[in-house]
Amino acid sequence: MPVTINIRYKYLLLVTLATISILLFLYGLTRTDMQTIKNPTSLSSPKIHEPNNRKSLFMKAPVKNSAQCESTISFQKNVLFTFYKHSFEGIRKVALIGFPDHPNKGDSAIYVAERDLLEGLGIEVVYICASQSDYSTSDLQAIVQESSPEVFAFAFHGGGNFGDIYPDHQQLREDVIRDFPNGKFISFPQSIWYNGEAALQETANLYAEHPQIQLAFRDRQSYLIGVDGFGKDNELLLTPDIVFFMGDLSHIRESTPIKSDVLILARLDKEGGQQHSSESLYQQGLTSHNVTYSVEDWLGWDPEEVRNPDATFDIKGKSRFLSGAQFLASHKAVITDRLHAHILSTLMGIPHIVIEDSEMKKITNYHNTWLRGCTSDGVSVIVDSPEKAVDTLLEWKMQQYI
Template sequence: MTAPAPLAVLDACYRTHVGAGAPYALVDFPDHANVGDSAIWLGELAMLRHITGCGPVYVSTWHDFDADAFRRACPSGTLFLHGGGNLGDIWPHHQHFREHLLATVRDRPVVQLPQSIHFRDPARAGRFAALAAEHPDFTLYVRDARSHAFATARIACPVDLVPDSAIALGAQPRGAAEVALLMLLRSDDERRDHGGAPAAPARVVDWLDDDPDLPAGTGVAAREAQAQARVARGLRLLAQGEVIVTDRLHGHILADLLGIPHVVLDNDYGKIAAYAAAWPAATPVATAATMAEAHVLAERLRDAG
């Protein structure tokens, strides 16, 4: 029996919680320049709009959530928590917000959209596990087998394995490349030492700086415009390369949506390899352990193309 396509798996996940016309809130908007989180948020919005026919009645970041405004706007609908890779102790603001909501929003379904789980200190998982188990209607979605194994062993709530919501953006148009090799490499807390620096003549970039004309505002329309601007910037950046090397998960996912062959180097806890093992890419992709190997594999991909 053929396994369902990833997008069908994602669609079924969302339809478990909402239907046509259902009100919902979508919180933990990624109010930062990292393109990957905005790609996830736009994918979440696309899925929810497709199923319900409407946008969220309430959105917030982790730092501007207003419980009274949320309840006025969404007195009974499902509360969706933005997915990504911040379930754990690397990005504590998002985790603290998640735990606060589990402790205080107990009168409706709360759904954690697909996340990768990583606690550098496993003891810190205890508080989250306790809050999840105590919540009357909490569902946790994860996007790789390792996160699924951790959650099913430690967290007493419904858990399911589904792909990252950014795939709901679908195939993206790709223009002519500007350089033979583009390297999108992390410059944050998840970066791993890959045993050497990138070699010339690769163009090396990251995507943690917003354009100066980013739209302002905090409402649903403004947040959507901000996410669209960030994803458009990321797609333009990736489209520069004939072949890409990246250690960002959404460098991998968006390169796949663009149809650009690419080489993956992992982040510091193996998030990308774990995701790729669960949800294989449609475009040619190779996995490297070192920077030197990444250059060799990128050359092979370019020759094969």
């Protein structure tokens, strides 16, 4: 008889636990549905059942290769929304520090994604500055005083300028931190690079005095450097690059006329490892196989709207982003050594090959952290020389992936 009672209790306990689990699951679904209603730009989970005629993001790649990359993109978008929803909880107004007022189209893509995310969270951008020359302490103080401290935050523009390679950008952030010692600071995802330990320690000492600084790093290597330098006193996150919040951008590719087979987007600035002198290699390797191409960096030009002296930050950011995306999309495939050419090509479904031979390894570090699911034929690969890039491109052409 005692055994029978124990068994009954056992089954009663199992039934109770199962009921609780089901109720918690249903509650979770309700919470998710409510969040979607409150934030129409919030994220949807990847669909389990897709119609057979659904178009692949990478149209000519094997379906499984494209599908794996599409899942990788969705995952990063969800991670970004989840992290920043928590980071900006209760915040209704922000000052965006470090607008990228230069022709680097990748940094403009970052800006557009930051604005999209803030808008999705219902947060108003009430102040923007690009550099020390247009930053006004008094103007920003007046705006801050008009808001309750608990609903106001300073948002640092993301990208690859955390460190001593681009000292002007770093100095602007540090100026704002010193001017607003009681402020709440939230960084969008960054890569970090210091050539000298002393400079890193100087920044770490300043940040240690301001515990309300939250830093976000977009690759494992940067995160580990951040943990060593800032982890004791500041909150740190490892998140994808903010541009992945845009999600699928295939509509840009689909609406852009093709100009040539391959764009070789080789950076001109000091971060680059790829050299424009390799053009003779491309001519020999590509022209002989009837592949049309162009070699160019997107730093060399700006859209007409940007050159208007009355252009706002929003006009500049959106125009540069769109022109950069269309620049990539006007070719069937891309060879590049720029991280955001890699990211935007991924989001638009453009087959591309990344050349990485720079000391920073910024692209490889990001790819290995977040984009392994997009490493496949007809999607993207990373190589360490222009020769390997040409060989891979010709293989893809033979396999009809481009």
